[in-house]
Amino acid sequence: VSGPSQLRIRGGTVHDPANHIDGEIREICVENGRIVASLPDGVPSLDARGMIVMPGGVDIHAHFASSSCNHARRLLPEEHAADPASAPDAGNGWTPRSGSGGTVPSTFTTGYRYAGLGYTTAFDAAVAPLLARHSHSELEDTPCVDGGIFVLMGNDEYLLRQVAAGERERARDYAAWLIGSTGAYAIKIVNPGGVEAWKSGQRNVSGLDDAVAGSRVTPRAILETLADAGNQMGLPHPVHIHCNNLGMPGNAAVTLATMQALAGRRAHFTHVQFHSYGGPGWSSGARPVIEYVNAHPEASVDVGQVMFGPATTITADSPVEYLLHKSSGRKWVNIDIELETGCGIVPLVYKDKAAVSALQWAVGLELFLLSSDPWRVVLSTDHPNGGSFLSYPALIQLLMDRSVREEKLKQVNPKLLAGSPLTDGLPREYTLNEIAIITRAGPARLLGLKQKGHLGPGADADITIYGRDADIAKMFATPRYVIKSGVVVVEEGQLRRAPPGRRLWLRPGYDDAVLPDLQRHFDSYGTVSFENFPVQGIADDPVPSSP
Amino acid sequence: MTPSRVEHVTCLGCGCGCDDITVTVNEGRIVDASPICPIGRTWFGDGQVPSNVLRSGSPASLDEALAEAAALLVRARGRCLVYLGTDISSQAQRLALGIADLLRAGVDSATSDTAAAGLLAAQRRGRAGATLGEIRNRGDALLFWGVDPTERYPRFLSRYALEPVGTHVPQGRAGRFVISVSIGADKGPTPADLTWQLDPKEEITAISLMRASVLGHSLPKSAPQLARAVEVSTRLSQARYVVVVHDGEPTAERRDPLRVEGLIALTQALNQPTRAALSSLRGGGNRSGAEAVLTWQSGYPFAVDYSRGYPRYTPGERGLERLAAGGFQAALFVGSPMEESFAPKAFSAVSTIAIGPRASQARFQTRVAVDTGVAGIHEAGTAYRMDEVPLPLRPPLSGTRSAAETLRALTDAIRAELERSGS
Numbered sequence: 001v002s003g004p005s006q007l008r009i010r011g012g013t014v015h016d017p018a019n020h021i022d023g024e025i026r027e028i029c030v031e032n033g034r035i036v037a038s039l040p041d042g043v044p045s046l047d048a049r050g051m052i053v054m055p056g057g058v059d060i061h062a063h064f065a066s067s068s069c070n071h072a073r074r075l076l077p078e079e080h081a082a083d084p085a086s087a088p089d090a091g092n093g094w095t096p097r098s099g100s101g102g103t104v105p106s107t108f109t110t111g112y113r114y115a116g117l118g119y120t121t122a123f124d125a126a127v128a129p130l131l132a133r134h135s136h137s138e139l140e141d142t143p144c145v146d147g148g149i150f151v152l153m154g155n156d157e158y159l160l161r162q163v164a165a166g167e168r169e170r171a172r173d174y175a176a177w178l179i180g181s182t183g184a185y186a187i188k189i190v191n192p193g194g195v196e197a198w199k200s201g202q203r204n205v206s207g208l209d210d211a212v213a214g215s216r217v218t219p220r221a222i223l224e225t226l227a228d229a230g231n232q233m234g235l236p237h238p239v240h241i242h243c244n245n246l247g248m249p250g251n252a253a254v255t256l257a258t259m260q261a262l263a264g265r266r267a268h269f270t271h272v273q274f275h276s277y278g279g280p281g282w283s284s285g286a287r288p289v290i291e292y293v294n295a296h297p298e299a300s301v302d303v304g305q306v307m308f309g310p311a312t313t314i315t316a317d318s319p320v321e322y323l324l325h326k327s328s329g330r331k332w333v334n335i336d337i338e339l340e341t342g343c344g345i346v347p348l349v350y351k352d353k354a355a356v357s358a359l360q361w362a363v364g365l366e367l368f369l370l371s372s373d374p375w376r377v378v379l380s381t382d383h384p385n386g387g388s389f390l391s392y393p394a395l396i397q398l399l400m401d402r403s404v405r406e407e408k409l410k411q412v413n414p415k416l417l418a419g420s421p422l423t424d425g426l427p428r429e430y431t432l433n434e435i436a437i438i439t440r441a442g443p444a445r446l447l448g449l450k451q452k453g454h455l456g457p458g459a460d461a462d463i464t465i466y467g468r469d470a471d472i473a474k475m476f477a478t479p480r481y482v483i484k485s486g487v488v489v490v491e492e493g494q495l496r497r498a499p500p501g502r503r504l505w506l507r508p509g510y511d512d513a514v515l516p517d518l519q520r521h522f523d524s525y526g527t528v529s530f531e532n533f534p535v536q537g538i539a540d541d542p543v544p545s546s547p
Numbered sequence: 548m549t550p551s552r553v554e555h556v557t558c559l560g561c562g563c564g565c566d567d568i569t570v571t572v573n574e575g576r577i578v579d580a581s582p583i584c585p586i587g588r589t590w591f592g593d594g595q596v597p598s599n600v601l602r603s604g605s606p607a608s609l610d611e612a613l614a615e616a617a618a619l620l621v622r623a624r625g626r627c628l629v630y631l632g633t634d635i636s637s638q639a640q641r642l643a644l645g646i647a648d649l650l651r652a653g654v655d656s657a658t659s660d661t662a663a664a665g666l667l668a669a670q671r672r673g674r675a676g677a678t679l680g681e682i683r684n685r686g687d688a689l690l691f692w693g694v695d696p697t698e699r700y701p702r703f704l705s706r707y708a709l710e711p712v713g714t715h716v717p718q719g720r721a722g723r724f725v726i727s728v729s730i731g732a733d734k735g736p737t738p739a740d741l742t743w744q745l746d747p748k749e750e751i752t753a754i755s756l757m758r759a760s761v762l763g764h765s766l767p768k769s770a771p772q773l774a775r776a777v778e779v780s781t782r783l784s785q786a787r788y789v790v791v792v793h794d795g796e797p798t799a800e801r802r803d804p805l806r807v808e809g810l811i812a813l814t815q816a817l818n819q820p821t822r823a824a825l826s827s828l829r830g831g832g833n834r835s836g837a838e839a840v841l842t843w844q845s846g847y848p849f850a851v852d853y854s855r856g857y858p859r860y861t862p863g864e865r866g867l868e869r870l871a872a873g874g875f876q877a878a879l880f881v882g883s884p885m886e887e888s889f890a891p892k893a894f895s896a897v898s899t900i901a902i903g904p905r906a907s908q909a910r911f912q913t914r915v916a917v918d919t920g921v922a923g924i925h926e927a928g929t930a931y932r933m934d935e936v937p938l939p940l941r942p943p944l945s946g947t948r949s950a951a952e953t954l955r956a957l958t959d960a961i962r963a964e965l966e967r968s969g970s
Contacts, residue, residue: 067935073842077670077860080846084857087648095962097648098857100846106858107843130678133929133937137637138843157714199685200715201787201822322818331673332815336824338680339714345673525714527680527707529555532566532939 006031007486008039012048012465015436016055018445018454022433028053030461033486037457046488048465051480054436055453056120056462057392060443061240061270061302062383063314064110065124065138065149067131068343071333072104072314072384075345079310085109088495096498103312103347103384107141112498113390115144115489118464118479121444121452121504122147125188125240125270126316128337129156130528132182133535136503140539143498144489146452146460148505150240151184152316154222155195157339158521163217163225169511172229174518176510179235180542181534183505185447186237187230190316191244192222195342198319206245208257219244220261227265233508234545236448238266243275246320250279252289259292259299268446269293271304271382273364282359284420286366294372300446302378305364305395307387308352314385318342339525350387358412360386362422368399369426374437375445392439393476399430400472435476449504461486500539507542548574553943556580559634559923560590561700562829562933563679563707570943577924577943584701590831594924594944599907601916609917609948609956616879616900616915617960621968623877623898624650625854628866631656631841632882633832634904634921635950636928636940640833640840642954643881648844649961651854653875655866656841657834657882658849661802662795665827666838666848667862668808675814677790677824678934679706684713685822688786690726690779692810693733693750694794700828704736708792708826715787724786726779733800741782743775747800754809756780761816784820791817795827795933829933832883833922836931867893881954883921884909902953920947 009028014021029039063069073080079102087096099106105113114122127135127149135149153159153175162171175187193212194205200213208220223241230239243258245251255275259267269275272293278285293299313324318334321344325332333345350357364386371377379396383389398405409422417423430438444453451460463483469475482490487499522530550573557566558580570591571579577594580587600612607615620627629647631640631654647654658666668674682689689708696703704710709720716722727735731747745753753776759766760780766773783789791814793807810825817823829835838848845851845858850866852859870878871893878894882903894911901909906916920926923940925947931937 070839070842070935073846074666074838074848075670075673077847080858081860084855084859086857095645095649095958097645097844098853099844100858102846106846130936133939134839134935137641137929137937141641141844199681199788199822325673331671332675333669333673334675334818334824336677336681336685336822338678338684524712525680525684527678527683528936528938529566531555532557532941536939 006039006043008043008045009048010045012051012053014053015433016455017433017437018441019456028455030486033461035455035457035459035461052466054464055440055455056464057118058440058443058453059119059122060378061125061380062122062389063124065135065142066127067134068314069104072312072345075333076102094497103310103388107138111143111145112495115482116495118482120145120462120484124149126152128152128341129178129182130337130340136183136535136538143500144484146502146504148185148503150186150188151178151182152188152190152341153226154189154192155341160217163221164215168225170514171225172232173510173514175229176233176508180507183535183538185504185506186240187226188240189226190242192219194244195318199336204319208261223261227262227267231266238268240268240270242270246274246317249277249282252276252278252285255289256292266298269301272301273304273367276363282356282416284363284366286363287421290367290370300376302380303364303367304380304382304386306350306360307381307391308350309387310349311387312347312384314345316341316343318344321346352412355413355415359416362417362420366421369428374434375442378443379438393473396435396476397473402429503538503540505542553941556941556943557923557938558587559831559833559930560586561831563700563702564932564938565702566938572943586701596904597907597918598947599918601907603914612915612917613957613960616957617964619877619898619914620650621964626875627652627877628870628875629654629879631837632903633657633834634883635881636922636926636930637836637840638928639950639954640837642951644844646958648853653866654851656837656849658838659796661797663849664804665795665807668811672811674811675818675824678936682790682826683707683711685715685788686790687716687722688724688783688789690791691735692728692791692793693730695734695736696828731800733798751803751805751809754813758813758816783817786821789817789823790826792826795829833930835933835935839931839935903950917953919950919953
């Protein structure tokens, strides 16, 4: 796969918020996969007059390349049959692949569809350490997007033992070893302690100070240990937290308690829409959650918006999926993963006439519309939990166009919306620059990806060019050009090339003294040899750690 | 020559995926493997495999053979079968599926009909499962449903299910209650803490009654078998973590296809009073890997047809059946062709290309046969355990032709042929 090694993008209106460029007509110069300040005359050029130029999109939280996703794919033959994906038109020496879509598309189709959406970086946000090797294989078959995985911690036996013993330094060394061994980019905590509670018969935890499975460990201690570990290691992205009590009425209280427990520590709270409900019945709890975030620069969030339509819930938070299965009657997968975590899957449809779906939809929009710092509030649907990533353009339209939003609001079930800020008429409309922040510049900055999310010299040449369209959703759904590492991937709206993505992963240092103890743990309770556990042969070198 | 040793080798003899094997090699032969079970001993053997390249039965160069293979397959584009056999790595499986996509082929795999029934049932209902280590660490009540793993999965009981000490089962075997159910000739393990002999005709009713009992329905008194069903389900409901073990592969007794669906539903139901997982015993050779790769590349775990230019699910007619019915003009058999179940006549009736370990010894006629190494013995890569945990392969031997490299070369030859033929 090749393209011109040099390219000048002329005449486009550039939105590059990281470099304080808000809708200026500028040239963007590309050389050898990077942005450069200038190019000599006569190099190939792309006429972007009348178009909008942004950095490639960055998905900070999605589920698309994991063993859990593969269980979900397997569960959904009916979705795949309804959305066959022929191979794109070949050309340029590239052999495209066919696949299937639905809420959990096959791997090649996932890569092509991300590119077709103008996204060039994506992270799978929940990978069990034991199954990281599987994720790396899937990522090799997911072209067009750079990225990697977040490794699941917080219900892992070895960590819980260290937390119980107060061995925080050993916990940190273990976390560092685990990130490097699994080829991960960040630590992901899912329902700290709750998955272990589910597996051991306690069913779940509900508060930060609940004892986990009869031990001295609490969700609070897990959160503190891992947040400190991540920050002490200097990880580019701080701990990525899925709080306790996902999807429960009244859970905003535990979400706020979690944020307060980590006050002063860098932390990212994910899909907060699913964690921002008032109680004891169903109501919006968005305002206190987002107001806390607004006031605390060390905290960041992605929203996890619910979009009406089909979705598939895939999460390591397996106790929640059991409840969802019981309440929805839909088919249900549960996989307990030894010594580490869980996996639960239930397909769903969010209906605008269903009261809880409507509330979830409103809560997500409220979080966006009441936020004061777009750099810390990222656009996500927790793909495919709140809806497919293909629904991002429709979400952008809801944020940018108050009239579209209010028209939709009239159609949804209002039963649980009393007192919801959205019903008071939130006038805010996101600007293009704010959209550029919440879909690229912001997530890149929160991920510590210095070469992503902007168009300054030295950045990766990941660029999306949109044709202006009064229909915002259509504009964002069908970019005219997408350039990935300098390669023109989408041309005139057609996918023309599919270069492999680059793996973004870390190998933090740790004290070797942890290894003999870890080996004993594997020998005592594992079923895979300690020596066979680390993923080998990742194509790209780890991202160098910055001091 | 001094013998050399390779540690932490993964065995693909059955689906247990034991990765604790130390293999000793002397003068290019495997002379010892330990710890090893009878199946593993046979699977490793001495590691000697043929290294022929045959074109219509006569020796040929690899380039000639692959060019001929490409020409035959491209001519049959839209009417060929790609069969994923055993003993190839998932890297090779991925390449084979890429070829199937290019050729608009039908795809079949070593997924047995009983395993396929399990996959279909799980697509209707979902399932409650666990990785093997959870059985080890948590299982305190084990229900063996018509299977004694000892013969076909020899180390299952010692490594995973019964004997080992687990985080939540510190007494090992003594901490586990074993219920052994025999269904006709499909015997459960002995000794057990509770045994139950069921006539195959009673089986599905018994599973339904157990599920009703687990869900708390009160059942009217009737036959003695019913009383046993209630007794067993009560015992299970009182456990902390139940593991239901059944054989995903075919056994001596003709099996009611509703068995697996019943067991899935029972295990799911057991998660109301307690926690429970279903463990489906599966054969080796990385057949679970083929299902994983098929799923991530196509969306379906087996029985895929690319003839329309995108994958379609055709579980109602497996590729081998369609081959036997004359539905294909050519076939690409990837993997080891040594199993009894392959329809030799059907493969002989079309232009068949065989690439894999011992391809030249296939019992069906081949137009092209290319011998490769065995995944895990000669070839590195990844293979999947029966619980879909991916394991690295550390080949103790080297020097054979690589299946993955051969398939990569065949892909290039097919691309060139497609360009030449303008399709």
